[in-house]
Amino acid sequence: MDLSATGDILLSGILRGGLFVLIAMGLSLVFGVMNIPNFAHGEFYMLGAYFSYYAYAVFGLNPILAIMAAGAGGFVCGAIMERTAFRSLRVRQKTNWVMNSFLLTVGLSIVLQNSAQALVGTKFMGISQYWQGSVAIMGMNVSIDRLAGFGVAMATVLLFWIFLTKTKTGNSIRAVSEDESGAMLVGINLNRVYTLTFSIACMLAGIAGAALLSINPAYPTMGLAPLYKSWFIVILVGMGNVGGTIIGGFIVGMVEALSYYNLGAGWQDVISLLVIIIILLFKPSGLFGKDVKGVWER
Amino acid sequence: MLELKNVSAGYGPLQILWGISLKVDTGEFVSLVGPNGVGKTTCLKTIAGMIKITEGEILFNGIDISNMYVPDITKQGLSFVTEGGCLFAGMTVHENLRLGAYILKDKKQIAELEGFVFSLFPRLAEREKQLAGTLSGGERKMLSIARGLMSAPKILLVDEPSLGLAPNLVDDVFDTLVTLNKEQGLTIFLVEQNVHTTLEITDRTYVIEQGRICLQGKSGDLLNNDHVKSCYLGLT
Numbered sequence: 001m002d003l004s005a006t007g008d009i010l011l012s013g014i015l016r017g018g019l020f021v022l023i024a025m026g027l028s029l030v031f032g033v034m035n036i037p038n039f040a041h042g043e044f045y046m047l048g049a050y051f052s053y054y055a056y057a058v059f060g061l062n063p064i065l066a067i068m069a070a071g072a073g074g075f076v077c078g079a080i081m082e083r084t085a086f087r088s089l090r091v092r093q094k095t096n097w098v099m100n101s102f103l104l105t106v107g108l109s110i111v112l113q114n115s116a117q118a119l120v121g122t123k124f125m126g127i128s129q130y131w132q133g134s135v136a137i138m139g140m141n142v143s144i145d146r147l148a149g150f151g152v153a154m155a156t157v158l159l160f161w162i163f164l165t166k167t168k169t170g171n172s173i174r175a176v177s178e179d180e181s182g183a184m185l186v187g188i189n190l191n192r193v194y195t196l197t198f199s200i201a202c203m204l205a206g207i208a209g210a211a212l213l214s215i216n217p218a219y220p221t222m223g224l225a226p227l228y229k230s231w232f233i234v235i236l237v238g239m240g241n242v243g244g245t246i247i248g249g250f251i252v253g254m255v256e257a258l259s260y261y262n263l264g265a266g267w268q269d270v271i272s273l274l275v276i277i278i279i280l281l282f283k284p285s286g287l288f289g290k291d292v293k294g295v296w297e298r
Numbered sequence: 299m300l301e302l303k304n305v306s307a308g309y310g311p312l313q314i315l316w317g318i319s320l321k322v323d324t325g326e327f328v329s330l331v332g333p334n335g336v337g338k339t340t341c342l343k344t345i346a347g348m349i350k351i352t353e354g355e356i357l358f359n360g361i362d363i364s365n366m367y368v369p370d371i372t373k374q375g376l377s378f379v380t381e382g383g384c385l386f387a388g389m390t391v392h393e394n395l396r397l398g399a400y401i402l403k404d405k406k407q408i409a410e411l412e413g414f415v416f417s418l419f420p421r422l423a424e425r426e427k428q429l430a431g432t433l434s435g436g437e438r439k440m441l442s443i444a445r446g447l448m449s450a451p452k453i454l455l456v457d458e459p460s461l462g463l464a465p466n467l468v469d470d471v472f473d474t475l476v477t478l479n480k481e482q483g484l485t486i487f488l489v490e491q492n493v494h495t496t497l498e499i500t501d502r503t504y505v506i507e508q509g510r511i512c513l514q515g516k517s518g519d520l521l522n523n524d525h526v527k528s529c530y531l532g533l534t
Contacts (some may be wrong), residue, residue: 083370100481168396168400169329170398171389171396172397173395174386174388174389175386175389177395178385178388178389179384179385179386179387180382181348181380181384182384182385182386182387183382183397184348184367184369184372185346185370185372185377185378185380185384186372186398186400186401186445186448186449187369187373187400187449188397188400188403189367189368189369190369251499263335
């Protein structure tokens with residue numbers, strides 16, 4: 001492996017990783033705060049892709065506006081799902097929340113996939129690019145589109161992180177994930193935090209779907225691959241650890257880029273899963289995981 | 299200020315409290331003592347709204363707070379310091395305190411309150427940037443009381459502050475509560491197993507046995523009560 005190849009791998013790993021972080025963060029947040037293993041997360045990625053396709057290619061919005069529209073659309077859809085499906089489940093049952101909410105998300109995912117198919121059909125809806133041109137970085141030609149997608153992902157992650165750590169509302173979300181009774185006792189309304197959390201998670205997935213539209217065209221079942229990838233990352237760093245997903249996303253991105261370069265396309269999932277299995281063998285709660293047992297017992 | 303009228307409550311089919319009636323007036327330091335597992339903690343949780351009541355009613359400043367949602371009760375000016383603390387372990391002392399003032403809007407008031415609790419517990423000021431989960435047992439207890447004070451409550455409910463603490467720290471915690479009551483005029487309702495000390499520092503005391511109030515009166519009088527002497531103080 002010569003030096004330019006190393007640069008190639010590093011660059012493509014970082015570009016991949018940045019978007020993985022964006023997708024996985026929402027999944028991790030929903031698990032950490034609401035205890036929902038969300039298997040419908042990929043469908044919000046799919047919704048984001050459709051929203052941005054319509055906003056950009058049909059209504060001719062500016063790319064940034066199209067991506068923001070996809071985020072807003074994801075936020076609203078997430079709020080509706082939480083208010084209707086998850087809140088009803090929460091009101092009606094007290095035990096076995098993790099399993100029941102898991103089943104609910106699987107059901108939601110099927111409904112969303114098939115609704116998309118019924119509404120817009122199975123045709124691929126993609127765009128060739130948001131922005132034209134490419135730049136040379138370390139001797140490698142990178143399209144501006146890829147860079148912009150990465151930039152959008154990083155900016156979103158950064159803003160979201162500032163929101164979580166610096167604002168009162170963000171702190172209340174973290175408080176609920178730390179201790180629900182404590183959060184209630186200081187006066188935090190759990191239902192409002194749940195709705196906000198789920199909406200934000202869907203918004204992050206939606207932005208990711210939009211940012212990657214030129215690489216992955218929108219179609220009804222497109223959410224499956226990013227869903228699995230997000231789960232790899234969330235399990236790798238420890239369930240519900242939002243900060244850890246930033247590192248986890250880049251690790252998986254880098255592993256994939258390495259396997260892509262050395263073994264060719266098609267092997268990346270095998271290799272990244274292998275790495276995750278090896279890590280979990282030695283550290284069952286994930287890289288930065290706390291004791292996960294407590295979460296399942298709740 | 300706080301009045302329980304014939305309150306019954308429990309966990310599902312298991313009834314713990316059987317018609318509890320008690321009253322805490324403004325500025326008073328009242329305690330609830332009794333053996334293990336008779337419903338002391340349940341009583342506090344019921345007042346704070348964490349357990350549904352099946353019968354009776356709870357009045358707080360004339361407002362019926364029975365079965366109100368926990369955050370709404372907190373907004374009325376009631377602050378509950380649980381035995382475990384319910385702290386946000388992954389957040390710093392400062393963030394925990396700020397969240398304690400979640401219901402307050404006035405930034406200046408919040409800063410003043412934080413200064414006040416730091417003057418009360420200088421140890422917490424030293425550990426402002428430390429994660430709550432890394433504090434020692436005594437510091438965690440201080441932080442949970444401090445967080446309870448950050449909402450500028452009208453009444454503070456404190457559950458077993460002496461549990462799991464070294465004896466000298468227990469004295470510190472009790473001293474702090476007395477200071478808060480005598481100097482700040484804060485109304486306090488304390489639940490304790492440490493009967494002797496509790497009777498010495500509080501104004502009035504209720505004794506609970508098997509989910510029912512069996513004795514009540516001035517704490518000083520109860521110190522000389524035969525039942526209390528033989529069952530709780532080991533004197534015959």
